[in-house]
Amino acid sequence: MGRAWRTAVAGALLATVLAAPASAATKPSPPASASLQQRASQQAAELDAGRARQEAAAREATAALEAHQAAQRAAEAAVRHARQQATMLSAAEKRTAETRARLSRYVGSLYRTGMGNRQLAVYSGLMDASTPQQLFRGLGVVARVGGNQNDEFVGLARAEQAQERAARRAKSAADAARTATDNAAAAKRHADKVVADAVAAVAAATTALAKTQQALAIAQRREALMASAALIARQRSSIPLAAIEGALADRPVPECKGGEVHGYPNGRLPTSALCPLWGTSGALLRADAAASFDAMSKAFGAEFGEPICVTDSYRSYPEQVAVAIAKPTLAAVPGSSNHGWGVALDLCGGIQSFGTKQHKWMNANSMAYGWFLPAWAQASGSKPEAWHWEYAL
Secondary structure (H helix, E strand, O other), X not given: OHHHHHHHHHHHHHHHHHXXXXXXXXXXXXXXXXXXXXXXXXXXXXXXXXXXXXHHHHHHHHHHHHHHHHHHHXXXXXXXXXXXXXXXXHHHHHHHXXXXXXXXXXXXXXXXXXXXXXXXXXXXXXXXOOOHHHHHHHHHHHHHHOOOOHHHHHHHHHHHHHHHHHHHHHHHHHHHHHHHHHHHHHHHHHHHHHHHHHHHHHHHHHHHHHOOOXXXXXXXXXXXXXXXXXXXXXXXXXXXXXXXXXXXXXXOOOOOOOOOOOOOOOOOOOHHHOEEOOOOOOOEEOHHHHHHHHHHHHHHHHHHOOOOEEEEOOOOHHHHHHHHHHOOOOOOOOOOOHHHHOOEEEEEOOOOOOOOHHHHHHHHHHHHHOEEOOHHHOOOOOOOOOOEEEEOO
């Protein structure tokens, strides 16, 4: 980056000198010339330093976002398990209550008829047992006394024992869910901090660059590029121009609010709950990921004159199976891909190659929108895939 930025700075300064009056251009004073050169050198050094800070922050932010993503998955799994255990506990409590009710009615009938005084005393004592262990100890007495309710008391003891086990499992699952949720929250706070650091580093570099350029020229260029991006977006998605113009307007909330996707398995999300992506045809993501992508794609369009190019987005389970068959060395195991959660994209238009202007822009800006290139997919990763980006906020 250093040489490119130094070239840009030198070009901007040269244009400033050429635009000056002829007398100033032909008779520059030595002190002014020296000051101008010093300023150019300082700006180039500041840009290089800002770039180094941004790259370091980006690496830390990637690790933090991945940790948050993993913690969030663990928390969701723990919550689902806790709900299952709570349902099982509720069923066990219901069985125990029904058995006790039947026995209570039987003991009541013995009391009302005055029959089976000895049985009545034994049964009443068992009904007062506070633990399954006390019930089991009393069953020997029931057998000696006789009666036709022995099996019911055995059933009650077993039902209460099952309820006791279910209560322990439910408590353990609820504790695990709280711990996992706390871990996810801590990972989110850490990710927020390091992402903010990365964004601040990029902002500092951008500010240094802006000092060397004319603000009006930058604004005009971005407007022209955004107009070009809007036209391309219209052509890609084949929607009316009025809709494109509406999409360009700033909104605090995206038009598509999506729907509830929690609780659905990977690759089985209802497509009605997903949202389309600006400037694409048929690409879908989870609502929050789609809204963030749209904002990022418009910022990209203001820089390159076209929306971000997308080749793959949400991938259903059957689609994951097909990809795994077609690309066994690249595809994730079906049912485990982040494409199946609606939070992963495969990109094109230059982003799919390391070292391009488009890929560098994504590295510098994506984390401000919650998107990142996983460590394994980076050029130095275990399976480099410059095109694969994921959402984690």
